Amino acid sequence: MSQISEAPGNHGSLENDNAGGEGSGPLLPPPSVINLTEKSLAIRLRRDALARHTVTFGGMAVICSILAILFVIVAEVYPLFKKPTSRHLLAFNLPKDAGKPLATAVDEYRETAVIFTTSGALMADLKKGTIIKRASIPGIGGTSVVSASSSGKDSFILGLANGRAVTVRAQFNVSYPQDGQRKVEPEIDAGEPVVVDESGAPLNLTHSVEGERGLVIVAATGPDELTLLTVKKSKSLVDDGKTQTVATRLSIPIEGVISELELDSRGEEALAGTSKGEVVRLNIGDDGSLQIAEMIKAVSSQNARITVLGNLLGDRTLIVGDSNGGVSSWQIVKDKSNQLRLAKIHDFTPHSRAVTAFSPSLRNKGFVTADESGEVFVRYGTSGETLLRADSAQGPVVTLTMAPKSDGIVCVDEKGSLHHIEVVNPHPEITIATLFKKMWYEGYEKPEYVWQSTGGTDDFEPKLSLVPLIFGTLKGTLYAMLFAIPLSLLAALYTSQFMHPSVRSFVKPAVEVMAALPSVVLGFIAGLWLAPIMEKATPGFFLLPIVAPAMILAAAFAWKTLAPLRLRSRIMSGMEIVILVPTLIAAGILSFWMGGLLEWSFLGGDYRQWVREAMGLTYDQRNSLVVGLAMGFAVIPIIFTITEDSLANIPPHLRAGSLALGATPWQTAIRVILPAASPGIFSAIMIGFGRAVGETMIVLMATGNTPVMDWSVFNGFRALSANIAVELPEAPEQGTLYRVLFLAALLLFMMTFFVNTLAEIVRLRLRKRYSSL
Amino acid sequence: MTGGALAFCLIMVTGLVALIMANGLGFFWPGDIYRFTLKDGREIAGQLVEREQIPGSDTNVPGGLFRIKVKQANRDLYGTDFVWIDESAITKKDKPADAILIHRREWGDFIGVIVEVTDAGKSVAKGPQEGLKFLKSLLPQADATLAAIYAIEKGDIGQINYRQDALRLEIKKLEIKGEGARFKKAGIEAQIAELGKQYAIQSARIDELKKKQTANVKLTAAGGVEKELPLQTVVRVISPNTEGVIGKTLIYMERLWEFLSGDPREANTEGGVFPAIFGTVMLVLIMSVIVTPFGVVAAFYLREYAKQGTLVSIVRIAVNNLAGVPSIVFGVFGVGFFIYFVGGGLDRMFFPERLPAPTFGTGGILWASLTLALLTLPVVIVSTEEGLAQIPKGLREASLALGATKFETTWRVALPAALPSIMTGLILAMARAAGEVAPLMITGVVKLAPALPLDGYWPFVHLERKFMHLGFHIYDVGFQSPNVDAARPMVYTTTLLLLLIVVFLTLGAIMTRNRLRKKFAGSAV
Helix, strand or coil: CHHHHHCCCCCHHHHHHHHCCCCCCCCCCCCCCCCCCHHHHHHHHHHHHHHHHHHHHHHHHHHHHHHHHHHHHHHHHHHHHCCCEEEEEEEEECCHHHCCEEEEEECCCCCEEEEEECCEEEEEECCCCEEEEEECCCCCCCCCEEEEEECCCCEEEEEECCCEEEEEEEEEEEEEEECCEEEEEEEEEECCCEECCCCCCCCCCEEEEEECCEEEEEEECCCCEEEEEEEEECCCCCCCCCEEEEEEEEECCCCCCEEEEEECCCCCEEEEEECCCEEEEEEECCCCCEEEEEEEECCCCCCCCEEEEEECCCCCCEEEEECCCCEEEEEEEECCCCCEEEEEEEEECCCCCCEEEEEECCCCCEEEEEECCCEEEEEECCCCEEEEEEECCCCCEEEEEECCCCCEEEEEECCCEEEEEEEECCCCCCCHHHHHCCECCCCCCCCECCEECCCCCCCCCCEECCHHHHHHHHHHHHHHHHHHHHHHHHHHHHHHHHCCHHHHHHHHHHHHHHHHCCHHHHHHHHHHHHHHHHHHHHHHHHHHHHHHHHHHHHHHHHHHHHCCHHHHHHCCCCCCHHHHHHHHHHHHHHHHHHHHHHHHHCCCCCHHHHHHHHCCCCCCCCCHHHHHHHHHHHHHHHHHHHHHHHHHCCCHHHHHHHHHCCCCHHHHHHHHHHHHHHHHHHHHHHHHHHHHHHCCHHHHHHCCCCCCCCCCCCCCCCCHHHHHHHHHHHCCCCCHHHHHHHHHHHHHHHHHHHHHHHHHHHHHHHHHHHHHC | CHHHHHHHHHHHHHHHHHHHHHHHHHCCCCCCCEEEEECCCCEEEEEEEEEEECCCCCCCCCCCCEEEEEECCCHHHHCCCEEEEEHHHEEEEECCCCEEEEEECCCCEEEEEEEEEEECCEEEEECHHHHHHHHHHHHHHHHHHHHHHHHHHHHHHHHHHHHHHHHHHHHHHHHHHCCCHHHHHHHHHHHHHHHHHHHHHHHHHHHHHHHCCCEEEEEECCCCCEEEEEHHHEEEEECCCCCCHHHHHHHHHHHHHHHHHCCEECCCCEECCHHHHHHHHHHHHHHHHHHHHHHHHHHHHHHHHCCCCHHHHHHHHHHHHHCCCCHHHHHHHHHHHHHHHHHHHHHHHHCHHHCCCCCCCCCCHHHHHHHHHHHHHHHHHHHHHHHHHHCCHHHHHHHHHCCCCHHHHHHHHHHHHHHHHHHHHHHHHHHHHHHCCHHHHHHCECCCCCCCCECCCCCCECCCCCECCHHHHHHHHHHHCCCHHHHHHHHHHHHHHHHHHHHHHHHHHHHHHHHHHHHHHHHCC
């Protein structure tokens, strides 16, 4: 020993002494036995230490990388559930002489803003907090602006004091004069003023959209009177540029006065809010006529006046805000009598004071509202949740704009100070509720679980409920297990208890090959070969589990009673399978024949029609039955192998004891072996379950992949795993869908990990029990 | 009863394998061409595909209730490759001796009768017999011309394009760095221009070669439609009705070889699967190279070096369970970590001139291999650990007692003894990797890769490239192909190939394991 410790660079040697023992005591040999120089010994020891460190490091690294899988996935999912945050970037006072602020517009980089006031427009630099320039609205002469309302991205309509209205547009010209330096120059652009109120009274409430129907303006020209104006430029080549104006006036039978207006972006529908809390929905005809479609009470409290009306992106959700601070969302839904009516979808967390301003997001179904006390709320239409409360202004908020990228808010309060708030909220559409609860989506008649991640249009509402996918996964697993469990358990029981060892050495590799079959092969066979056959002969498939056992029993009976003794003795006990294979093939043929017969005599010749008429189910060619069979096929070898192992490992004295007491082999198997091995069987089923849950290719290829929630055997489904495989390649990195798919993967991971751990623990306990027997 | 369940399983396995064998192997056999004359006077010529009972028809009436599916080919003339004919509608069925089957480079097969063969507008052979003879004699030359054009396109022009791209990237790189850019840029631009000239020369050569392609063959398809095919679109001419068994076997072998070594045609539904085989093999090899050392080191650590305690057994359970985690989850990890995190990072560091087009920040064979390596890691670890556990304690103790250090014991005693089980684990891992598709779908497998991940351009191995894979080929051709009916036989063949690889590997693993067991059973100390 002393010699070793003298060797240079051998700090590890003593440790080595301890670590290397592994329970077999100090193992370093006396140096005299091995004829080696000190130097070579030192080298050897150093090499040993090096190896130990390498292996330890390598091993740790591998284990860590395994853990990293979980962490990476969790890290990708985490931002979905991170609470949105806001930061008050800037506040500054607008010049006192610039008039009362009415509306604001922001560029997409949030560098500049345009504020429309009663006396013109202000261009502000949002970085420095300064006014870049002031401009007056061209073409309106000396009259002042009395009202403004947004009519889409960066466009507004201004109501003038002389009964006219003018459309204006804020333009942000982005240029890159120097390398990497972005410059945004705001500008305004106005249309021709249009006479709306011939009496010349100030237009305090007006709204407009410009679309296929031309410019549509709606304005309140009296306490209960609406004026609709459509200005259309004729497109014919002859009289190019001529405009055609149609004006309609309509008195609406309301109790209070009109307090708020809104138009949809196609100019087909107008909405008016009243001081008594009613919302009037009016249809605009092609000819520019106005017609009341419905009137409803839209606020819960009595004396609330409607202060905010606005559509979310896509015009399918209406947001109503009132003077008591209530905010609710509404959609047009078919009611019981098949009439289209506004129905309340969500009540949002109320403001403490009257709602004064609203701005929809231009990217998603989010919006912001502000109130008299200066509170600003960021909300989301689909989920009905209020995501963020951003305190900002000191007094009542007059105007509010959500930035084009939905990453900021600019608002102006009554005192004329402008606030710039940054909002960090990359995944507003995701909350626990939208993922796992029923949601009332736009265009649906009731709350439902829906998975529909992409749509054709920009204003598409993503429907990211994981429930149909989880349902699909469980449905496929259930059918697979229904098929696999009985077969594999019985087969394992037979193999371990009754089968002749010489046959067993055949069967086990066969089953292992079965386990190794790539799932893409199974999926292909299931989708392209089995599914069409199944479509033709489903009744036969249903008969098989009845016919086959009956045939087997019959064959066994016949064998026992009819077969000559000579033949029976030649085929050893445990080789029954030789007879069973032809029996089963016969059973298969018989049941398909009978299936055809059954279809003819009882199901009217076409079972699919029968299924549709008698059971009210539709038949998909690639259905759960096909998946169940194919996935069952994939799971059978797993359950089989583990069950067979646990059955074969049962201490032989149990079996011997039972047999010695006079029990038949069957009684022994059922009463002794099975109960003893039941934990092993349980763990086998669990592991099989885990495999079925995560199976991707079979599900992808053998179902129609429609995310429906329906237990029918004849329908397909969409599973979590297949959904990931289909949608991940198209999901933009770091986007909401991308993260939701990671969440789906995390769910799969947890499901299988949990199930497998459970199985493993049960198995370990079982092993202990065996050793104690 | 219990035996019945087992028998059922066995029937399913053998049935499945038999089904794939039958369908896969039959694909290349040239079937006879029949001519059906129908009651309404139509004539249809084609190969018999299948016969089935007409759905919804009464089973009790004998005969006349079956219909047959005929591959009539000539997609460009009839619109579909396949046609169903009610047997009751057929008045005459015969095998015309002059009917021939032509495999074309586009539009699938052609079935018809040769009218004449022309060269540069002049008729050189008339009639079916003479035409066929002439056609067959002309084909080798046409193939040679085509091969020459292909060689120029892929070889010389490919080289020029490659170098031009490289130079353009060089310019971008200089611009990003901003150092003396203008001077160097001029030089590079001159080089690009020079390459452009070379390109013109090469394309002139191609035009020259194309002028040689003057031969045409005129055929009549069933129903009397005439069609003239340029000779360069013809891959192969078969006259199945006059070939004997030996001739057909030769054609069979030729097509089998084309399948194994050729490039795909017609959106993968015809031709060969060589790129897919190559991709699969390369994928599995890279994966093996990665997984073996790591798996073995981890197993040695767990079994030999780590202190055996609760922590290690927890780790062991975790590793075991990892084997049960769905493969798609590994794929998702591969996308999140390898592709976007590591790959994206590499791109920003080393290939800024190519951005925003990603180099490593997108799916590729390296990331797919790494993902699969992670997926198969538990297999190797568990198998190696098992092997280590089976080494009789005496062996190890003897080595230590003789004065060997732990490393020496591990290296000289434990490793060799565990080698067979490492091999078993590796083979199982390879079998699993070869058959796995789901994680590949999101980490870099593609329907049709423009280039193999291994070629003649520096650095020869292109790990960032996307690749083709047999398993994905099955999924893609079988389920995403526009013409599934025509593609199906091909998919069966691919399936058979994949199945052979996987089953062969698995059986190899089983045999290795059995031998190992016997060895240790004999040498137990």
